[in-house]
Amino acid sequence: QKEVEQDPGPLSVPEGAIVSLNCTYSNSAFQYFMWYRQYSRKGPELLMYTYSSGNKEDGRFTAQVDKSSKYISLFIRDSQPSDSATYLCAIAHSGGYNKLIFGAGTRLAVHP
Amino acid sequence: DTAVSQTPKYLVTQMGNDKSIKCEQNLGHDTMYWYKQDSKKFLKIMFSYNNKELIINETVPNRFSPKSPDKAHLNLHINSLELGDSAVYFCASSQDLEQVDGYTFGSGTRLTVV
Numbered sequence: 280q281k282e283v284e285q286d287p288g289p290l291s292v293p294e295g296a297i298v299s300l301n302c303t304y305s306n307s308a309f310q311y312f313m314w315y316r317q318y319s320r321k322g323p324e325l326l327m328y329t330y331s332s333g334n335k336e337d338g339r340f341t342a343q344v345d346k347s348s349k350y351i352s353l354f355i356r357d358s359q360p361s362d363s364a365t366y367l368c369a370i371a372h373s374g375g376y377n378k379l380i381f382g383a384g385t386r387l388a389v390h391p
Numbered sequence: 392d393t394a395v396s397q398t399p400k401y402l403v404t405q406m407g408n409d410k411s412i413k414c415e416q417n418l419g420h421d422t423m424y425w426y427k428q429d430s431k432k433f434l435k436i437m438f439s440y441n442n443k444e445l446i447i448n449e450t451v452p453n454r455f456s457p458k459s460p461d462k463a464h465l466n467l468h469i470n471s472l473e474l475g476d477s478a479v480y481f482c483a484s485s486q487d488l489e490q491v492d493g494y495t496f497g498s499g500t501r502l503t504v505v
Contacts, residue, residue: 287431311491322395322481322496323434365432371491376439376446377422379494384432 280305285368285382294391298355302368302382305349309380311371312344314353317384318364326366327353358389394418395497397482403503404472411468412500414482420495422446423465424483425457428499434481440465441488472504 285302292298300314310331315323327342329335329351335342343352351368368382395416404410416423424447425437439447440459454470465482482497 313492317432320498322483322498324496325492325494328492367432367434377485377488377491378436378439378447378449379491380436381434384434386432 282306282380283368283370283382286385287383289386289388291388291390292358294358294360294389296358296389298353298358298362298387298389300353300355300366300368300385300387302351302370303349304351304370306372307346307349308372309370310373312342312351313369313371313379314340314342315367315369315381316364317367323367355387358387360389360391363388392417393497394495395482395484397480397497397500399500400498401501401503403505406472406474406504408472409468409470410472410502411466412480412482412502414465414467414497416463416482416484416495418484418486418495420484421462421487422485423459423462424485424494425465425467426481426483426496428479428481430478438465438467439488446488469502472502474504477502477504 283304314327316326317323332346339356341354365384367384369379422441424439428434438457443459479499
């Protein structure tokens with residue numbers, strides 16, 4: 280079983296839609312949860328960071344962590360064509376020497 | 392002014408060759424990483440260095456040898472290249488070994504082995 284599972288998609292939505300991206304993980308020791316956005320031919324860039332459980336909101340983006348279910352989500356409201364990218368979840372735990380474990384990435388296309 | 396820069400951006404080479412990828416960061420970070428992203432976009436850590444000291448070596452074949460001449464540079468040398476080495480290699484840096492949310496990635500080096 281992989282440490283983190285993510286549906287690779289692709290996911291295609293119309294502009295303005297609400298997008299839900301999800302990952303599950305297997306080890307309850309993970310405490311740090313991140314979402315990265317990767318545009319084509321570019322490096323990943325950090326979009327959202329959450330420590331432990333709960334919600335975090337930043338503009339149109341909301342990250343949720345449910346540690347009891349080992350489930351993390353990223354919601355994008357009012358999606359824009361510029362949101363078209365691959366979204367990767369990443370997890371880590373303390374004592375892990377800052378090693379990030381990534382999901383496979385979900386490719387999102389927002390069409391006008 | 393690029394924070395994490397990698398050279399070359401593209402590398403096409405034949406099986407059996409030896410090649411190097413260079414990485415430099417100007418962020419003053421202590422920790423640097425190499426990640427490999429395969430054709431399915433799966434991104435996996437290979438190595439990490441903290442102040443020139445090897446911290447993580449993630450069961451990578453010993454054909455891959457990282458070298459950190461100083462904390463701003465982390466190079467990756469690959470011997471006897473194989474078809475399966477074709478991937479995008481990303482260099483990254485973070486302030487230290489604890490700043491989980493502080494990674495900065497380079498733009499990647501796309502390696503194709505023919």
